[in-house]
Amino acid sequence: MARTLVVEDEIDLQEILEYNLTQAGHQVHVVANGTEALRVAREERPDVILLDLMLPDITGTEVCRELKKDPRTQGIHVVMVTAKGEEIDRVVGFEIGADDYIVKPFSVRELILRVQAVLRRRPAEPGLARIMRFGPLKVDREAHRTWIEDAEVDLTALEFRLLTTLEARRNRVQTRERLLSDVWGIDADVTTRTVDTHVKRLREKLGAAAKYIETVRGVGYRFSEAPDEKTV
Secondary structure, three states, X not given: OOEEXXXXXXXXXXXXXXXXXXXXXXXXXXXXXXXXXXXXXXXXXXXXXXXXOOOOOOOHHHHHHHHHHOOOXXXXXXXXXXXXXXXXXXXXXXXXXXXXXEEOOXXXXXXXXXXXXXXXXXXXXXXXXXXXXXXXEEEEOOOOEEEEOOEEEOOOHHHHHHHHHHHHOOOOOEEHHHHHHHHHOOOOOOOOHHHHHHHHHHHHHHHHHHHHEEEEOOOEEEEOOOOOHHHO
């Protein structure tokens, strides 16, 4: 049974979500504002949060940022549920750490299936060490921290997930479509150009370690232990 926190201020939608999620086997807790959402998330550690972006006190975007920077809650899956459906809104949502993004109005059946898909994901691939080191690059997966030559680098939640996904599959080419699915979320409706933009930003932040992320022309990207400078 999944413990699910619904953050929604519309009473009718609260009732619809609570009823249908309960019928699907979830243990549901409903709150109507961001402040209460953060309190419940820290105290109860739900498995997944369905998060409206337009809340009466603080925005859902700010709630997500707070969740992802707090070690106590950064591992909780977040599914944004909102009427804001522009591509830039979805990109921002994924960039700050959302696992999926559902636009209102939505099919309740589809929402439940997508929540179940999010819950099936693992935070990391099996057998990975907590600390990863390559040359000047050091990454602490559990603490979500990155250093270059002992100087800490400030990565967004999405940039960190992109880096660790590539590194976990080092020496294997990852297509842009595969990265969209595994980093941005299943059925993420954003273009493959978004991958290129985020890889560019990630490389800029990595500095001397940018060479480890190689471009494989016409295919995608690869984290290489022995980078070829010409392919970067």
